[in-house]
Amino acid sequence: MRPAFLPPRAVAVGVFVLCLVIAALGCAIAAGCSPVSIGIDTSKANTSGALLLGEAVGETFVAADTLVTRFTVWRVASEDSSWQIGIHPYFVETDTTPSWCNWPACPPDGYPATGRVVWDGPTQVVKYGDGVHPIEFTWTFDPPLVLPHRGKFAWFVLQDPCAAYFDILAVDRADAYPDGIAWYTSRSHCDRLIEAYPIPNADHVFTIEFCRDASTPVRRTSWGKLKTIYR
Numbered sequence: 001m002r003p004a005f006l007p008p009r010a011v012a013v014g015v016f017v018l019c020l021v022i023a024a025l026g027c028a029i030a031a032g033c034s035p036v037s038i039g040i041d042t043s044k045a046n047t048s049g050a051l052l053l054g055e056a057v058g059e060t061f062v063a064a065d066t067l068v069t070r071f072t073v074w075r076v077a078s079e080d081s082s083w084q085i086g087i088h089p090y091f092v093e094t095d096t097t098p099s100w101c102n103w104p105a106c107p108p109d110g111y112p113a114t115g116r117v118v119w120d121g122p123t124q125v126v127k128y129g130d131g132v133h134p135i136e137f138t139w140t141f142d143p144p145l146v147l148p149h150r151g152k153f154a155w156f157v158l159q160d161p162c163a164a165y166f167d168i169l170a171v172d173r174a175d176a177y178p179d180g181i182a183w184y185t186s187r188s189h190c191d192r193l194i195e196a197y198p199i200p201n202a203d204h205v206f207t208i209e210f211c212r213d214a215s216t217p218v219r220r221t222s223w224g225k226l227k228t229i230y231r
Helices: 008-029 223-229
Strands: 031-039 047-052 057-063 067-075 086-095 111-120 135-146 151-160 165-171 182-185 196-199 207-215
Touching (some): 031 057, 047 057, 047 151, 057 207, 067 086, 111 151, 151 182
Antiparallel strands (some): 031 207, 047 165, 057 151, 057 182, 067 135, 067 165, 067 207, 086 111, 086 151
């Protein structure tokens, strides 16, 4: 019996349909990225935190995801003219609170471990503003910054160079961001972070955007329907 051969057109269509099926299956299991943000909106700001001669300010935060795509803080609107001082950001891990931090503002855990830096970001300088709106400083991560685990971390910002002062938006009210509190550090040489101290009933304004894994929904398609469409 002679073998039955499909005509070239039928073979081509069959291969094309098979590719479509494989692509659909791939899309069904592929992970997507759904952006999720935490932080405090600038409209809630009613004060500022000062970076003064080597002091850093920051905030503890909870990371429910490990992929960070964006980090933003804002300089106050009044510092809008030829501002040559830059912001140098850090993310650090947290630990149990040391015994010397024993006043009521110290949490039992979630103390910023300033020596355990997970991100030492580049300095950013934004010289001018419009005098009305806060001046935005945003660091974007592409590919995302990978945190070592989920849980509590802290961010800090430091002057670069270490001169005069620098003010970022803050909120003088308890629990503007319920998953963290404001912190500041002692003066350094503007090249590293040192011991952190809590700021009672206050938070610094910030936004952190995470990439959350999300399965991409795909409409199911039967083999018969694909044959009908691509016949």
